[in-house]
Amino acid sequence: MAVSTCAKCAGHGFELALFTPIGESRKLTLVQCSQCGTPVGVVDPATGPQIEALTNQIAGIDQRLNRIAKALTE
Ligand SMILES: [Zn+2]
Numbered sequence: 001m002a003v004s005t006c007a008k009c010a011g012h013g014f015e016l017a018l019f020t021p022i023g024e025s026r027k028l029t030l031v032q033c034s035q036c037g038t039p040v041g042v043v044d045p046a047t048g049p050q051i052e053a054l055t056n057q058i059a060g061i062d063q064r065l066n067r068i069a070k071a072l073t074e
Pocket of ligand 1: 010033034037
């Protein structure tokens with residue numbers, strides 16, 4: 001895999017930093033160069049709980065399918 005390189009200082013180290021966009025109340029997690037602080041990406045913290053909710057829903061569907069399959073074989 002290629003190594004991520006900062007476009008500004010050519011550094012290879014990156015860190016996560018919390019930042020609040022102007023006019024926003026919720027924080028975003030920013031991926032920034034650990035040497036010069038140039039942002040290279042944003043991690044939206046809202047996607048974590050959304051994925052978790054989907055995982056729970058799928059687990060629920062799976063359980064119901066198992067029950068149906070069990071009822072059909074009995
Ligand atoms: Zn940099």
